[in-house]
Structures are given as structure tokens and as C-alpha cells.
Amino acid sequence: MARRxxxxxxxxxxxxxxDRGAGHGASAAAxxxxxxxxxxxxxxxxxxxxxxxxxxxxEGVVLTPVRAALFPLQLSAARAQxxxxxxWDALFSGRRLQTENARLKAxxxxxxxxxxxxxxxxxxxxxxxxxxRFLEGQKKPPLIAPVIGWMPSQNFESVIIGKGSRDGxxxxxxVRTPAGxxxxxxxxxxxxxQVMLLTxxxxxxxxxxxxxxxxxxxxxxxxxxxxxQLNLVYLKREADVKPGDLVVxxxxxxVIPPDIPIGRIVTVSEDKPRFLKSARIxxxxxxxxDLREVLLLR
Amino acid sequence: MSTLPPLDRTSGGAPPPASWLAxxxxxxxxxxxxxxxxxxxxxxGAQPDFLLTLALVAALLSDxxxxxxxxxxxxxxxxxxxxxxAGTFLVSRTVAGCVAGALTARLFRGNLGVVLLVTxxxxxxxxxxxxxxxxxxxxxxxxxxxxxxGSAMNALLALPLAYLLRRCGWGRGRL
Numbered sequence: 001m002a003r004r005x006x007x008x009x010x011x012x013x014x015x016x017x018x019d020r021g022a023g024h025g026a027s028a029a030a031x032x033x034x035x036x037x038x039x040x041x042x043x044x045x046x047x048x049x050x051x052x053x054x055x056x057x058x059e060g061v062v063l064t065p066v067r068a069a070l071f072p073l074q075l076s077a078a079r080a081q082x083x084x085x086x087x088w089d090a091l092f093s094g095r096r097l098q099t100e101n102a103r104l105k106a107x108x109x110x111x112x113x114x115x116x117x118x119x120x121x122x123x124x125x126x127x128x129x130x131x132x133r134f135l136e137g138q139k140k141p142p143l144i145a146p147v148i149g150w151m152p153s154q155n156f157e158s159v160i161i162g163k164g165s166r167d168g169x170x171x172x173x174x175v176r177t178p179a180g181x182x183x184x185x186x187x188x189x190x191x192x193x194q195v196m197l198l199t200x201x202x203x204x205x206x207x208x209x210x211x212x213x214x215x216x217x218x219x220x221x222x223x224x225x226x227x228x229q230l231n232l233v234y235l236k237r238e239a240d241v242k243p244g245d246l247v248v249x250x251x252x253x254x255v256i257p258p259d260i261p262i263g264r265i266v267t268v269s270e271d272k273p274r275f276l277k278s279a280r281i282x283x284x285x286x287x288x289x290d291l292r293e294v295l296l297l298r
Numbered sequence: 299m300s301t302l303p304p305l306d307r308t309s310g311g312a313p314p315p316a317s318w319l320a321x322x323x324x325x326x327x328x329x330x331x332x333x334x335x336x337x338x339x340x341x342x343g344a345q346p347d348f349l350l351t352l353a354l355v356a357a358l359l360s361d362x363x364x365x366x367x368x369x370x371x372x373x374x375x376x377x378x379x380x381x382x383x384a385g386t387f388l389v390s391r392t393v394a395g396c397v398a399g400a401l402t403a404r405l406f407r408g409n410l411g412v413v414l415l416v417t418x419x420x421x422x423x424x425x426x427x428x429x430x431x432x433x434x435x436x437x438x439x440x441x442x443x444x445x446x447x448g449s450a451m452n453a454l455l456a457l458p459l460a461y462l463l464r465r466c467g468w469g470r471g472r473l
Contacts, residue, residue: 031363032361032362032363032366032396032399032400035363035366035367035396036362036366036392036393036396039366039367039369039370039388039392040389040392040393042370042388043370043373043385043388043389043392044385044388044389045385046384046385046388047377047383047384047385047386047388047389048385050377050384050385051384051385054381060384062374063374063377063378063381063384066374066375066378067378069326070326070329070330070333070375070378070379073326073327073329073330074330074333074334077330077331077333077334078334081334148333148334149333149334149379150333150334150337151336151337151340151345152332152333152336152337152376152379152380153347153376153379153380154340154343154344154345154347154444154448155380155383155428155432155434156380156382158380158381158382160333160379186381186382187381187382189381193381194379194380194381194382196382201434201435201436202435225343225436226340226343227340288337289337289338
């Protein structure tokens, strides 16, 4: 019996790891490996091509149709998320009203529905009012972009915005909110762009520490990952830096304009062997998950 | 072991063309969810990867050849979302899909536990291949924790996705 089963399935002992579909012979054994090698090579070629186009500030042709297909879904999902959030918040306040006004249930139901819509509109209006007030103070108005995706990979701290190269966005475009610096555009597609956040571990921004408008020290702000505060490193040991001091962009390097708020110092520590100081910074911009619109500096 | 039961060659294999349409539609939907929902499920520095899980489950319900293709497709959409290290995503997901398809040819016995195990292992393979090509800037233990927890999340997600893909014509007879 064992001999017969061996004859029926000669492939099990030798190369049974590779499925040959509907029981073909050894000639089909190479196919999965060949396909794997071909796809790996194609993947490397595509990756190299995309890396080169990214350096040149263009979107790779390969990803354009994929992003174009995802874009309307992402826009709809982002709007649906806001609606659900408003309804969730209103539901609890509506339940309190219903308990307190049982006799007027019909009126309370009507007021609850109206309240849901008004709360949602009010939150949006408040947010946009802050943005508008900020924009009116600018010499060259920045471009407003909706945030349509958040941290799609655990390996990167990034968001996706609903503006791209057709709107004049290019890689390294500075992204901020009225509260402070958010990051920079890493890749600009035709319809959407990926923004690398300050919290990404690959991020680095020249910064100045200010107290009462006077500079106290110069350093580099680096990201420390999701949910972490920012790190301010390479401060000179003699820099007079204290918790509560404001950290702003230095403008050195010519990419990020100066004096954009980055955050406030929380703690200061000394690196005595290297005669340096470092600090932890609480970011000025809202957490990435709370971003709904951002400003792109042109 | 020379006395392994014969492989069931009447099930699995490449799915019919209509099922591929369902796969690509799911790819778009899960890609949207990956960019709008996944970050809210972050735990211990890890978040689920819907696209990788879909590719691995499709590989589970077919074979290593199909797994290469589903992994490649999943990597392409991930690269479109993230915008960085596109080649690394493509290669790591292709390899993981192939491994998942190959493992299922050897291990699969209609046991749902195998779905969990293979998805977990193949997810780890994807993380290792990715880390080899694009080393993460974190401590090794921190990376191991994130990779392990992320793979576990993918394994849990694999069960409903496997059911969904079966309803779309993938792997009839495998589960």
C-alpha cells in the first residue's frame, strides 16, 4: 500500500513544498519558482524606477492607476468617518436629553436629529474658522488639502492628502496646520500625495529654541515614532533651554521656512560624554489621527 | 515522512476569472480601509495589514503560483498607499504569498487552525524580508514585538477574509 501511494504521489518526498496545481509532473515543479523569481525581479525593477522618478519629483506611471482607483474610495471613507464620529458624539448627548425629557420624546427625537447635523457643521465651521483666520494673515495663501488617509503602514508615519501634482504639489512641499508644522510631502501623485510626518523616525528638521522671542539654542528635531514625543538633539551643552520653551523651525537648509511652530519643550537631558543636550518636545500640531485638513506652503 | 496522505489535487489551484474580479475589488476596498481604519487598531506599535492578509488568504485557498500573483498585487496597492520603499513592499509581499501558497500545499488539511498558523508565519516572512531590504530604525526587541503582534492581528483577520473569499469562489473544497 505504501509503495502504491508512493507511485501515485511521487512528488511528495522530493519537492512537496511546491504545489503543482492539478497533479502535473516534475516539469511543472519549476513554475512557481520561476514565477517567484520573475516577480521579484519585476518588483526590484519597479522599485528602482519608482525611486528614480520620486527623486525627480514625478509620480511613477505604475502607481498612477492604482492611486486613481483608490482616490474616490478614500475621499468617501474620510467623509463617512467624520459623519460617524459626529453621530457617535451626538448619540450620547441625545440619550441624556431623552432621559431628561421622556414626556416630550417626539420633540426630543426631532431635536436630536437636528442637533446631530448642527454639531457636525459647528465642529467643521470651528475648524475652518481657525484655518481662515490663519490664512488671512498670510502673504501668499497656502493651499488647503483634505486628509484622506492615515498611517497605512506601521513602518511609516505618514498621511495621505487629497491634493497632488495637478494642484501644483511637489515633493518636499511643507505641510502645516495653523497650530504648527506637520511634515513634508514625500511623494506627490497626480490626485493625492503622501506626507511624511514629523513623528516619522526618518524625519529631521532644523530648529531654534525661543523664549520670549529670543533664541536660546539650535538643534535638530527628529521623530521618535507613533505616539511618541519629538526629540530635539545636538543642542550645545551651554544652551539655556528649559521646559516650556517654544521650538520653531530654523529655516536653515532653505526648504522649511523659518519660525513655524514645532512644539514646546517638555524635558531636557544632558549627554555629558558628548558635551551636548537633548530635549523631548510635545508637538504643536494635532496628533496625526485628528488631522482633517492641512495647509501646503507654496 | 514517506506516508503522508496524498494531496487533494481536486481543490485549490488557480481560481476562475470571475473570482479574480472579486479579489481585485476586495483589494481596493481593503486598501481604503487600510488607509482610514488600520491606524485606529494600533497595539504595541503594530497595526493589521489588510492587504497582506488578503493576499495570504488568497494564496492559502489556491497555490504558490497564485500566491506570487496575489502577493505582488497586494504589494502594489500597499506601495501606492505608502509611497515609499515600493520595491521592498512588492518583493516582500510576493515572497510571502508564495510561501503561504507553498505551505498550504504541505500543511493544509481543512483545519481552520492552519489558516491562522500559515497567515501568521507568512506575515512574519513578509516582515523579515521587508526588514532585510529596508532595516527599521528601532531596537531589535521592539521590532520583534511589532512584527509578532502585527502577524497575530493578520492571523485573526484571516478567518473572516477566508470565508469571504470562499464565497467569491476561491478554494472550493479547501475549507
